[in-house]
Amino acid sequence: MDDFNDKFSITKRPRWDLWAVALTAALFRGFNLFFWSKTPWFSLPSLDEIYHHIWGGEIAGGNLLFPTAFFRAPFYAYFLGGVYALFGTNPWAIRLIQSGIGVGGCVLVAILAEKIFDDRRIGLLAGLFMALSPMPALFESRLLLDWILIPMSAGAMIFLVDSAEKG
Numbered sequence: 001m002d003d004f005n006d007k008f009s010i011t012k013r014p015r016w017d018l019w020a021v022a023l024t025a026a027l028f029r030g031f032n033l034f035f036w037s038k039t040p041w042f043s044l045p046s047l048d049e050i051y052h053h054i055w056g057g058e059i060a061g062g063n064l065l066f067p068t069a070f071f072r073a074p075f076y077a078y079f080l081g082g083v084y085a086l087f088g089t090n091p092w093a094i095r096l097i098q099s100g101i102g103v104g105g106c107v108l109v110a111i112l113a114e115k116i117f118d119d120r121r122i123g124l125l126a127g128l129f130m131a132l133s134p135m136p137a138l139f140e141s142r143l144l145l146d147w148i149l150i151p152m153s154a155g156a157m158i159f160l161v162d163s164a165e166k167g
Contacts, residue, residue, distance in 0.1 A: 017120055018107050021127030025106040029099040032137045036095075043091050048072070049143035056080030056143075057089060076145035095141050102140040105151030106130040112154050115161050 036042050045053045051072065059081025066074070080094060087093035110127025114120055130136065130150070139147040 017124040018110060018127070021106050021110045021124065021131050022103050024128055025103040025131035026099075028132055029102060029137050029140060032134075033092075033095055033099060033141055036141050037092075045143050052077055052080055052143045052145070053089070056084050060084035060089075073145065076148070080143065094143065098140045098147050099137070101151055102136055102147060103131075105136070105154055108151055108154035108158060112158050112161065115158065 055066075055072075055077040056079075059078055083094045083097055106127050109130040110123040112123075113126030114123025117123070136147065136150055
């Protein structure tokens with residue numbers, strides 16, 4: 001019972017380290033989006049981005065079935081279609097949502113590193129490294145599916161580490 005109370009106690013001290021990672025990641029991604037929005041490519045997707053944009057628009061319009069075999073993995077197109085259905089095709093909406101999920105991914109990386117090395121400082125360093133890495137922020141600001149790999153992988157790895165610890 002004590003283990004349960006230790007894990008889920010409301011009176012636990014706030015995790016300033018995770019908040020620092022989240023704030024750093026959010027500021028870095030906000031900075032990236034601000035400058036990216038000043039380019040003509042922010043509102044004009046090209047290549048793979050245009051493919052996802054058109055497919056997501058079709059899904060948002062109610063065309064949920066694809067008439068031929070999938071050229072690309074369908075997860076992102078359905079995710080994009082859902083965002084488009086809720087918020088329209090405004091380029092800010094999808095990029096802010098992706099960046100928000102990316103911020104969560106940075107926090108998950110910090111948690112994972114802390115669990116693996118059993119050291120909060122290592123978790124903080126890993127989270128800050130992820131928060132300030134330019135490539136994840138770059139992909140989170142594009143209409144591409146690569147940005148989801150870090151949050152999903154870190155979440156899966158946390159689950160596996162927790163499962164292994166429970167034996």
